[in-house]
Each structure stands twice: as structure tokens, then as C-alpha cells.
Amino acid sequence: MKATHLYLLLHVFLSTSVLVSTFEPFSTALVLGIGATLGRTIYNYLHESCEPKWIALNATGLKVDLDRKLYGQHIASRIILKAVSGFMSNDNPKKPLVLSLHGWTGTGKNFVSQLIADNVYKEGMDSSFVHIFTSELHFPHASQLETYKSQLQQWIKGNVTNCAHSMFIFDEMDKMHPGLIDSIKPYLDYYDKLDGVSYRKAIFIFLSNAGGESITQTALDFWKAGRDREEIELKDLETLLSLAVFNNKKSGLWHTSLIDKNLVDFFVPFLPLEYRHVLQCAMAEMIARGHQPDPSVADQVARDVVYFPKTERVFAVKGCKTIESKLDYYI
CATH class of the missing domain: 3.40.50.12190 (Rossmann fold)
Known part of the structure; x- marks a missing residue:
């Protein structure tokens, strides 16, 4: 759809340029003005601008x-x-x-x-x-x-x-x-x-x-x-x-x-992450890579993370920061 719209805009713009040479002098300025406006429209369609089309909260x-x-x-x-x-x-x-x-x-x-x-x-x-x-x-x-x-x-x-x-x-x-x-x-x-x-x-x-x-x-x-x-x-x-x-x-x-x-x-x-959250991060990273999420692999990755306090091992020291690199080892 986007390509079709762009083609139509370019077609009209080029057609306008050809028409300039066929119009009488007093009409040429009008046609050039139309061409310039279309040119700006094409530019704004392709290039990001500070307009609601490009900036609006979803x-x-x-x-x-x-x-x-x-x-x-x-x-x-x-x-x-x-x-x-x-x-x-x-x-x-x-x-x-x-x-x-x-x-x-x-x-x-x-x-x-x-x-x-x-x-x-x-x-x-x-x-x-x-x-x-x-x-x-x-x-x-x-x-x-x-x-x-x-x-x-x-x-x-x-x-x-x-x-x-x-x-x-x-x-x-x-x-x-x-x-x-x-x-x-x-x-x-x-x-x-x-x-x-x-x-x-x-x-x-x-x-x-x-x-x-x-x-x-x-x-x-x-x-x-x-x-x-x-x-x-x-x-x-x-x-x-x-x-x-x-x-x-x-x-x-x-x-x-x-x-x-x-x-x-x-x-x-931002609270420190627990094992269950690290597990979720590992599963999400596998999906992001296009792999079928494997709970056993995610479990291995999550268990390999360092936790604190040392005895209770409640929170991950580095959260999910090292998950991406650790997955390279297990996949």
C-alpha cells in the first residue's frame, strides 16, 4: 500500500513537471507551485518530521x-x-x-x-x-x-x-x-x-x-x-x-x-530480579532469536546466573543483562 501511494505521488509529480513546458508563461508559476507542494508532500511522506504522523503515543x-x-x-x-x-x-x-x-x-x-x-x-x-x-x-x-x-x-x-x-x-x-x-x-x-x-x-x-x-x-x-x-x-x-x-x-x-x-x-x-524473572528473560530472548522456546534451556541459563545473598540466592546480581551472551553457550 505504501509503495502504491508513493508511485502515485511520483507519477503526479513527474506529470506536473512535463506540463510546465506546455503551459503559457502566466500559468507556469501556478504549475510550478503545485509541483513544489507535491514535492514537499513526497518528502514528508518519506522523511521523519515533527508531526503527529511520526510522533503520537500508542x-x-x-x-x-x-x-x-x-x-x-x-x-x-x-x-x-x-x-x-x-x-x-x-x-x-x-x-x-x-x-x-x-x-x-x-x-x-x-x-x-x-x-x-x-x-x-x-x-x-x-x-x-x-x-x-x-x-x-x-x-x-x-x-x-x-x-x-x-x-x-x-x-x-x-x-x-x-x-x-x-x-x-x-x-x-x-x-x-x-x-x-x-x-x-x-x-x-x-x-x-x-x-x-x-x-x-x-x-x-x-x-x-x-x-x-x-x-x-x-x-x-x-x-x-x-x-x-x-x-x-x-x-x-x-x-x-x-x-x-x-x-x-x-x-x-x-x-x-x-x-x-x-x-x-x-x-x-526497579526491583532486583528473581530466578523466575530471569527465566522469563531467557524464554523471551529465544523467541526474539526465532527459536522455539525451550524451558529446560531457559532453566539452565537462569540457574547459571549469580544470585545474592550467597546463601539464600534470592536476587540475580546482574538481572537479565547477561542472558543474551549466556544463551550463546546453551543453544
Whole structure:
């Protein structure tokens, strides 16, 4: 269907070009105008633009993805769905959406960022309006902090000017130089415009291992008390998490004004994964590779993962992070 539409557009465009030479001079301008309009239509059909055709939330798709693909994260799933759906359905938000995702490695923070992008942008993570910053790659030298601040401000301003519905993902926040993220604080605040640019429709996502100890300890306390992990609620973690992150001197959010001024909309905890969740990850990876899911292989992979505490072996140290490489050994 897409190819047919494209063929028709090209046919009409080429026909218009031929007609230009047959029209009288006073009509040529009109025909050229029509041709230019068709040219823009073809270009916009093929190339991503900051339009609803390319950027629109698929709320149902996001819910299905969170329910079926994110394992062991009942709190995160609920927060992400409500936060993103509420923000994207608001035509006039008062500020950008700011999410701070916390938890040990392999628990799904990066994966959730991908799910959000996939259900907001037609091109997903490949969208030219989704921007990823990694601390060790983009901001490696502490001596260049002031330069990084200026560059970061310009990068964000330029991209939001280009498209109001831009998404910025900051990975490895726990490795970011303290003070750097404060340079974009004005862009996250309740301003209508700054230097003629509105940032209120942008999405900012921070990913960090900081606070993982607090989250894990809470999950462990529930397990020791014989309580199900699904009983853990956001209220059991949110205040504890924000304080742990704010006071972590090794975190890019250490004493940040973003927390002090309440500009982070949600601190989203990602719980440590158990054997059953690692098993689900292994089965999903086999399906993703086009293999028939084999429970016995998934069990072998899940058992091969390192768990803690050492005696009880309750939580996977690296979550599902090593599942892909471990499957290579068993398949």
C-alpha cells in the first residue's frame, strides 16, 4: 500500500513537471507551485518530521509492551504508563516530563526507555528526535565540566527548537560529574518559554544505578518477612530513593537542584530480579532469536546466573543483562 501511494505521488509529480513546458508563461508559476507542494508532500511522506504522523503515543501498545515484556517491575510499569499517557494526552503541559529510573543493572531501565520511544515515535529509538547521552562517552573529563555544560545546553536548545516533542535519555547518571545536570535545570522548570523556546513538551529520562542499595534492601526485607514482592508500593521506596540519590556523592544527581526544586516528576524504582524473572528473560530472548522456546534451556541459563545473598540466592546480581551472551553457550 505504501509503495502504491508513493508511485502515485511520483507519477503526479513527474506529470506536473512535463506540463510546465506546455503551459503559457502566466500559468507556469501556478504549475510550478503545485509541483513544489507535491514535492514537499513526497518528502514528508518519506522523511521523519515533527508531526503527529511520526510522533503520537500508542497508549495501548505501551501497556501491552509493559505487561508482556517487562518482568518483575509492577511499580515501574504502573508509573511509566500513567506518567507517559498523562503527559502525552495533555496539549498544554506546564513543564517537561522528567523521569528518574533507578535500580541495579539488568533490571530493565534501558529497556523501558526503548519501550517508551517505540510507542511514542514511529521510528522508535532510531528517531532523529530521540537523543541519548552517556556519561563516559559524552562527558568523560572532569576538567572540561564548564565546556560540557555549555554544549549540553546548546544541544538541548537546538533539538527542542527543531522539535518540541524531543526525548532526551541520560544513561549512567551515577557516573556523571556532579553539577553538570544542573546546567539544564531551567529547561525542566515551569517556564512558558526561554529565549523564545518552549521545553514543556519534551521528555527527559535519567537512568542510574544510584539508589539500588535502598531498593534492594527494601525488597530483601519484604522477602525475609515472607511478603510477596507485589506488595511493595511506591510509597515504600520513593522518599527513601530520592534521599539516597540526592545524598550520593558519586551520583550526577548529588545535591542537584532538580531534586531540591522538585522538578523530577517520578523517581521510578526497579526491583532486583528473581530466578523466575530471569527465566522469563531467557524464554523471551529465544523467541526474539526465532527459536522455539525451550524451558529446560531457559532453566539452565537462569540457574547459571549469580544470585545474592550467597546463601539464600534470592536476587540475580546482574538481572537479565547477561542472558543474551549466556544463551550463546546453551543453544
